[in-house]
Amino acid sequence: MEAADKKGTDTRERLIQAAGEVFAQRGFKGATVREISRQANANIAAVNYHFGDKEELYYEVLKNSLSSVMEKYPPDLGVTPESTPEERLHAFIRSLLFRVLDESRPTWHARLMAREIAEPTAALDQMIENILGPLYGYLTMVVKQLISDEANDELVHNCMFSIMGQCLFYHNARHVISKLYHKKFGPEVIERLSTHIMRFSLGAMKDLGILDTSHAKANYISSQ
């Protein structure tokens, strides 16, 4: 069988692609092996033959997703050892936004990860270990450089969450945004969003950093 992708291509691979699409769209429970098989041009029994059962297929799909998601948009894209912390932050935001909003390629990676984050299965742990943990670690470093190396942990975490939240919101609330404001997320819009989020966050951290270092930690901790 020398045909390119008529039937010769690995059924296993086609199943993963199809399953990714279906899982992302309908969730683990909502996805049926019949729909996956149909969409992969495979027999119903193919899933069980190649993966054992539906759950194992899901894990395989997620693992596949994890490794490919970071490839196209690594969090330090275009950053050199000489880059300023500001440039690193912009690169981080930009890559995160493209990672979750770019529709020029299969979008199920991001949607699947978002699903797993919002309602974890047993697979969340490996996702944290391989992707989210390192990602947060990297952002921690960047933020610390931006506000103050000896800023208290709470402030650092809060700033990180403020940045992550701004980025992920556009993915999470995309249906609402599009219904309320008829906004579409093409590459140039994403570019502008990343500029906004960077300026917004830099302005904020400039303020907070001053607060934190001048009035010392007690100031930030006192609330209300």
Added chain:
Amino acid sequence: MEAADKKGTDTRERLIQAAGEVFAQRGFKGATVREISRQANANIAAVNYHFGDKEELYYEVLKNSLSSVMEKYPPDLGVTPESTPEERLHAFIRSLLFRVLDESRPTWHARLMAREIAEPTAALDQMIENILGPLYGYLTMVVKQLISDEANDELVHNCMFSIMGQCLFYHNARHVISKLYHKKFGPEVIERLSTHIMRFSLGAMKDLGILDTSHAKANYISSQ
């Protein structure tokens, strides 16, 4: 039957409460009428008798949720006509955070709405009309007062999204946050978070507002 809540309480009401819990936990597809019925101490046929079918029950649950979610924490809690825009923003953030994080009462309202936002069913439209639309309208007003009444719409929207994103992140990523940082969201933590988000956002908008009004719109629009 005069007993308080042994069996005399409306089965219909018990079904809605139980269904809310189960739908929020397992999603529409994952929830089974059997589990709902069991948890409501009702017969399997009760759902169909009282609501026609499972989908109609879901809509009823969501409608019930919508009307009750805003009651305890209205977005302008504690705000008077004399309040400053800064106070209004703080109240908005605070109430939003409590709305989505407060675990001292049934949490399924927020979880269910988050589900509907992330993966809409046909019910999203009424949710936008009754809740999200007004909420965003109110925030628009507050933000405009904070940066500049004649700020361009894009900047206003972006700031709104930055604020909403920061708040909703803690709900959306709660499992990841708790696994990574062992953070729990008690009332005092929520209070401090709201203070952080307010300061973060005010600092940011102060910056952007200056940018926007002094260098005029062209400045903001130029990206990269």
Added chain:
DNA sequence: GACTGTTTAAAACAAATGTTTTAATCATTC
């Protein structure tokens, strides 16, 4: 070209699930 291990195809199975049916029970009214 028969043999062997791998993959695909079709059908069947068993469990789960939303819904319906039918009868019993409860509550209210005359």
Added chain:
DNA sequence: GAATGATTAAAACATTTGTTTTAAACAGTC
């Protein structure tokens, strides 16, 4: 207190769905 309408209970039904089985088709090897 019989009659009537509303509610609940138990069982059955029809579909869907994940999985298994059995046989056929294929690919590579001697």
